[in-house]
Amino acid sequence: MSRTSRLVVPLRVLLAAVFLTLVGAQVAVLPAVFRRMAEQSPDLEPLRWPLLALAVVVLACVEVVLVCAWKLLAMVRDDQIFSARSFVWVNTILAAVAVAWVIVLVACVLVAAAEGLSGIAALLLVVLLVGAAVGLLMVVLRALLVQATALRTDLDAVI
Template sequence: MSRTSRLVVPLRVLLAAVLATLVTTQVAALPAILGRTAEQNPDLAPYRWPLLALAVVVLACVQVVLVCTWRLLTMVRDDEIFSERSRRWVDAILAAVGLAWVLVLVACALVAAAEGLSGTAALLLVALLVGAAVGLLMVVLRALLVQATALRTDLDGVI
């Protein structure tokens, strides 16, 4: 068993734990947090439901990334990562990251319109920067996967 194959199980356990935490956050924590925020800050009360909807969809995008990563781990374990099928999973990750980034941008605009430059708006700006970095990193990794797949195909043709 290769070192990479031994890492698949612990990574899957971690992915499952993160997925369970995200579902709990979507169902229980977010509605409660935004409800309290609306009570404490009346300026944000009209934005409670739009922000909740945005947050739930952003977390759903993260869940899509986790599921795609799970599938890519299976492909790594089965030594099928350098294939056209793997690129589709990476493309799905890129789409989810892009959608989440746009939604965080909308949430940032809503919060900035309601409160001005607040701590929440600053936190959302940080999330935008992190999301942009993750998205750009995924673009680079996708390009590397495409190159490695082409090299693997060429090598399989030679052998």
């Protein structure tokens, strides 16, 4: 068993723990956070439900990324990562990151319009920057996967 294959199980355990934590946050934590936000900042009270919905959808996008990572780990374990099937999962990750980024942008605009440049708006701006970096990193990693898959195909043809 290679070192990479031995890492699949611990990574899957970690992915499952993160997934369950995100589901718990969607169900229990986020509603309480946005209720408290509405109580502490009455000017944001009209945004309570739209922001809650946006936050739940963003976390759902993260959950999609986790599921795709789970599937990619299975492909790594089975030594099938350098195949056309992996592009489906990588493209799904890119789409989920893009959707989440647009949703955070909308939330940032809503908060900035309601409250001006506040701490919440600044936090959302930081999340936008991190999301852009993650998206660009995924584009680079996808390009590397394309090159590695082409090389693997050529190598398999030679052998």
